[in-house]
Amino acid sequence: MDLSLNGVSVTAAGRKLVDDVTLEARQGQFVGLLGPNGSGKSTTLRAVYQVLKPSAGAVLADGQPVDGMAPRKRARAIAAVAQESHAEFDFTVAEVVAMGRMPHHGLLDRMSAADRRVCAGALAQVGLAHLAERGVLTLSGGERQRVLIARALAQQPRILVLDEPTNHLDIRHQLEVLALARTSGPTVLAALHDLNLAAAVCDMVHVLDHGRLVASGTPAEVLTPALLADVFGVRGHVVPHPATGRPQLLFDLLESPEDSHA
Numbered sequence: 001m002d003l004s005l006n007g008v009s010v011t012a013a014g015r016k017l018v019d020d021v022t023l024e025a026r027q028g029q030f031v032g033l034l035g036p037n038g039s040g041k042s043t044t045l046r047a048v049y050q051v052l053k054p055s056a057g058a059v060l061a062d063g064q065p066v067d068g069m070a071p072r073k074r075a076r077a078i079a080a081v082a083q084e085s086h087a088e089f090d091f092t093v094a095e096v097v098a099m100g101r102m103p104h105h106g107l108l109d110r111m112s113a114a115d116r117r118v119c120a121g122a123l124a125q126v127g128l129a130h131l132a133e134r135g136v137l138t139l140s141g142g143e144r145q146r147v148l149i150a151r152a153l154a155q156q157p158r159i160l161v162l163d164e165p166t167n168h169l170d171i172r173h174q175l176e177v178l179a180l181a182r183t184s185g186p187t188v189l190a191a192l193h194d195l196n197l198a199a200a201v202c203d204m205v206h207v208l209d210h211g212r213l214v215a216s217g218t219p220a221e222v223l224t225p226a227l228l229a230d231v232f233g234v235r236g237h238v239v240p241h242p243a244t245g246r247p248q249l250l251f252d253l254l255e256s257p258e259d260s261h262a
């Protein structure tokens with residue numbers, strides 16, 4: 001399913017947090033949303049999964065406005081893993097993952113055998129089948145994050161929105177979760193802080209700065225020393241990954257503000 005943001009702006013507390021963002025994630029693409037702290041990544045994603053209403057513009061799934069969709073239809077189209085998801089009740093891991101099936105059956109319906117298979121498959125994909133009966137409040141941060149990713153996969157969405165999906169994960173799980181998101185079928189829009197991971201997995205990246213899109217393209221086109229200096233305020237060196245050829249970045253601090261335009 002194609003995802004389009006057409007001129008999306010979000011205003012809160014009298015401030016434009018996201019300003020006229022237009023971008024597209026085509027069917028099956030993994031698209032990264034990058035930018036420094038406070039640049040508007042989470043706010044943009046919240047507008048996509050409709051926790052925030054854009055003050056202007058539209059979010060479209062296969063050309064249909066997402067805000068006009070019935071909630072269950074929307075939940076079958078778009079799943080999201082937000083940055084901070086607080087588990088307030090001690091559901092078991094299996095119960096949390098089962099919540100992902102709710103858009104696919106009636107509220108009072110029992111899970112079918114097929115639903116249970118989807119949930120078990122999603123838990124296995126994130127490597128947590130052995131924790132199915134554990135309470136989520138007893139999990140480590142990284143385990144909990146993988147449970148939330150399993151819940152989103154169990155939702156079998158056609159668009160997957162991920163807000164910093166790797167921030168609690170060790171390096172192997174970072175690579176595995178992103179590879180899983182990449183290969184599991186849905187179109188992915190993910191906010192990522194780790195520019196090297198973004199360069200490794202994204203088909204396209206979009207960079208936000210102060211709520212505005214300042215660059216869009218492939219990682220090789222976008223993640224240049226000039227952009228790293230201008231937007232992130234660091235000196236960046238771009239080298240090809242010896243195995244994959246994808247750009248990898250080495251960083252150090254800019255010595256002086258003039259270096260940002262060197």
Ligand SMILES: Nc1ncnc2c1ncn2[C@@H]1O[C@H](COP(=O)(O)OP(=O)(O)OP(=O)(O)O)[C@@H](O)[C@H]1O
Pocket residue numbers: 012013017035036037038039040041042043044
């Ligand atoms: N409800 C709100 N009211 C006022 N300001 C807000 C609100 N929500 C977010 N902001 C501000 O909007 C800006 C963008 O926040 P957002 O969380 O989208 O940034 P981000 O790029 O995801 O940042 P980070 O990398 O730190 O997670 C920040 O300056 C934040 O303080």
